[in-house]
Amino acid sequence: MFSGAQVSLYPMSDNFVGIILDAVKALDPYRDRLRIETDDISTLLVGPPDILFAAMHDLFVAAAKTGEHCVLSAAISRGCPGEPNDAICGVNPSLGQAEPLAERITAALAAVETTAETGQPTAAQFSLYVMGTGTHMDEIYGCIDFLKRSGTFDRAKNFCTRLSGDAGAVFATIREAFFRFGDPEGHVTLDITVSANTAPRVFSDAPRTL
């Protein structure tokens, strides 16, 4: 199954170029397990979901540790009908997805529970899309049940779910939502936004300006 992401990193800083070029060094340990291609809008990462999310986590945390307001935005996909299979993905479609929904929820909760802390406070929101199956809402509701019990659930927003907590747990929660739910062979995508060091003034002024 083809699995990958188009990832963009946005440091809200005059030094955004330097922060990005430093942060991408965090991808070095993954270069033999990911296909990586970049252009001026985003960087393509192709590989198995666990490596994909570990790499995105490390990229984001490296940028966030600068203390600047940084956002990672990514379009993540598995099983896209338009994509060729890629050997580097090496995903067993049934792995972690053959069990009944209730068992997958339990496994997802355990995976988040056992994730190491990064020490980087993070706010995130994401949308899960499950295409071309009549049961897609069942899988989404099952995923929502997992999210509400994950320890990172903040609140439901229009069109997405908001998470908050340590970057480790937040990325693990999104990874499990992506990997455990939806048809194992089906097309599942995520639209994620992960933020750190946000400027309170934008938010506090916003009700007056937005």
Added chain:
Amino acid sequence: MFSGAQVSLYPMSDNFVGIILDAVKALDPYRDRLRIETDDISTLLVGPPDILFAAMHDLFVAAAKTGEHCVLSAAISRGCPGEPNDAICGVNPSLGQAEPLAERITAALAAVETTAETGQPTAAQFSLYVMGTGTHMDEIYGCIDFLKRSGTFDRAKNFCTRLSGDAGAVFATIREAFFRFGDPEGHVTLDITVSANTAPRVFSDAPRTL
């Protein structure tokens, strides 16, 4: 039909707060036709697709005109089963979507053709997701045919389509893709990224660092 977006604006500048607070003034002409709610991650815009895209276009262009590298990222949705209907959307589900695919492609091309220029060069990429219908790939392929003839098509990338051109034509192309394709009553979403004033050095260095 419920139609809206979660929109984030990312100015890659130490003055990102000031740029955001100035840019949101561009939403003022739309306040009576959109429901607008903001938090520290994104701003919710709820309203009919034409107003939604006009507001996002004006917000993005206002920020891009500062000359700073700015990105607008949005999760856009219509017909989401989990969302209540909202009177402000006022979308006639059959409007512009009842015709055969070929006629919708022609109408979409005409709409982009007649869009006024903004004078803001823009690069963008987006993914169109059509949920819960067996024919969703037909609609996507029809949309791809429109995109390739839209005048803004740059290239297909993994998981998304890249556009480039004047901000007016680029936003019009994405609006038509969102509005004309997919089941009129169905759940259709877009994940869009629109960029201006990008730093060539990131891209030119990237092949050596990514």
